Amino acid sequence: MAIAGPRLDSPSAIGDEGRPRAASLWVATLVVVAVVGGIGIRTGEPSLLPTLALVAGGAVAGVALLERDSFARLFVGHLLLVTAGSALAVLVVVGPFLDRALFVVAACALSLVGVAAAWADVGSDDVARAVKSAAATYVSMLVSAIVVAVLLAVALAGRVALQWVTGPAAPLMSVLGFLAVVWATAAAILVGYRRLPLRQLTPRSRRERLEARLELVHRGLRWTLFGLPVLGIVLTALWTWGGLGGVVRELGLGALFRGLSSPFVVWPLVAVGFGTALAGTLAGAARRLTRQISVESTRSAVAMTVGVAITVVGVVWAVLLFFGLVRGVPRLAWGLTTSGAPVAALLLAGPLALFVVGGAAVLADGLELLPTRATGPAVAATGLLFVAIGLGGGEPVLTFATVAGALLVWDVSTFGLGLTAELGHLPDTRRLELFHAAVAVGVALGAVLLAAGLEALRSGAFAGIGTAGGAVVIAFGAVLLLVPLRG
CATH class of the missing domain: 1.10.3410 (putative deoxyguanosinetriphosphate triphosphohydrolase fold)
Structure with missing residues (x-):
């Protein structure tokens, strides 16, 4: 009996461990669907089956897709694992302790997971791989969130500093602010340009001249970083004790000195430095991730990419919420709060629950509590038994x-x-x-x-x-x- 759509498993050969034959598995699936659907109708919740099937199917599909090699399929697998897998794990871990009805719902979800795992031929090795990938995604999400917070703090501090530099300051303060901006720009260029693939993109016949020019640029940047602080100290001393301030006032050069800290001078320098540093950082990260192309490195790169993508979505949500609060758009703020707060709580607590569920599954397999060849059917049958326990004798x-x-x-x-x-x-x-x-x-x-x-x-x-x-x-x-x- 064929399965609609692309298969998530590879049919096993004779004597190999794999999922049951299709007809038998279809019967088991229909039994689980009938029981869960009947419980939903009996309790007045007809949407119980489609909701749990969507979450359980998404979680198992995410685990199964982690066996693939392509970036797109691994990305979808990690995304399903972090979203649907986290929701399922929270339901299984937290639900039984909150209410008896949630205990029955969690058991129904467990039975659907068992059937889906049998179809996708998901075993303990796949679960262990999923736990590692979820850990990498979670760590990447936390690290990227911390980086975003630090960058936001630096951006706010830099904005305040630039406003002070470009404001109506005295000529000496204007010159010192200009020197500080030039020093920061030179430091950013020195950090960023060395990681750009300039040599690799240059024809071989021109690489020697390029390397000579880059060496001159590198030397000039180092002298700039060393000389600008010394120049600032000398100018301050001459301005304060050497009469340089009086000379500037007599010659009418105050407006010229103030022009050095105008936005038309400062902001282009900041843009050049920031752009070079950002491009160099991205190029270095891409080179590091693609240095050793293998399934494991691709999987790790995808896990980190998913974590960063989730952080970016969170940043966009926070910006829109801030805009709604500041601009006085109550509907936007209320909608973002009611929809984003549960999702944020799920993304923060879900991976922890996923670690608990995955670790319990790996531990149960290590202790041989689950049969090796029948993990999916055993989980499905156990889930139905838990459903019976939750229903009780009423x-x-x-x-x-x-x-x-x-x-x-x-x-x-x-x-x-x-x-x-x-x-x-x-x-x-x-x-x-x-x-x-x-x-x-x-x-x-x-x-x-x-x-x-x-x-x-x-x-x-x-x-x-x-x-x-x-x-x-x-x-x-x-x-x-x-x-x-x-x-």
Whole structure:
């Protein structure tokens, strides 16, 4: 049975560990979808299934796409992992401690994750890789946010300094401010131009002359950095004690000296220095990231890129919020606050929850708590069992139907896994799988109907038994169901 769209997994060969055969996995998927959808309809939340399916599918797709090599697919995978994966992890970690209904929702999400992981053939190695990538993205996001904060502080301080320099200052202050701007520009050029690929972009026949000119530029910049502070000290001494200030006033050169700190002189120098430093920094970062081209280096570069992109989006959101508050646009400010605050909280707390969930999955695999060949089906069945626990004995029929669904998912999935291990994915075994699934579904439906009859009898003739009787019905039906399914 084909899957619509591009496959996220590679079909395994004979004897290889992979996902169950398609027909068996489709039956398990329909069972999980039916149980989760039925719970949503029964509780008055019909959007439960599509919402959880979107989040769980996005998270598993993000983990599976981390196996790819291309930059675009890795970028989408990291983005899905940080967004949908973080939301799913927060729900699974925090939900059970807040409310019983959220416990059921988290368990439903866990069962959908198990089915999606089985389709995408996601195992413990993929989860460990996803945890590392999420950590790199989270660290990149924090570092880029700190860098943005530092740059913002420097920009504000520089703006104040430039306003002071370009303001109506005395001739001496104007000259000293001009020298300070020239010194900062020379320092920025010295840092930035050495990282630009000037030699690589120059033809070989002209590289010697270029290197000679660059050496002269480098020497001139160093002398500028050394000489301007000395010149400033000498001018200050001459102006204060040597009578230079009186000479300037007598000759009427005060306006000329003040012109050195005008915006038309200062701002072009600042633009040249800032542009050179920024271009050099970007060129150096690109060279470092592409020095060793491999899957791991590409994955690390994509993780850092996603973190920086999220920070850029956050900066744009903060700027728009500031604009809305300052300009008096209450609708814009309110909309950005109500939509951005939950997303910001999710991006800050989500990766931590993702580390907890991923670490627990890796630890469970290391302790052999999850079967190696059946991790996805085991997670799906466990999720349905947790759903039954969350439902409790208040609705015995629905609870038992959930237990029956968990056993059915495990049975048909392990049967499909056995076929995968023995035959691979190429032989046509659809009839065999459908026959086994029909028998298993028939047994499960019969057991559910029997449990419904017992519950009707209990609520009618034995109404005084209470919820304990419902628990007995669930336990009795589950024991009876185990025999034909596994026999």
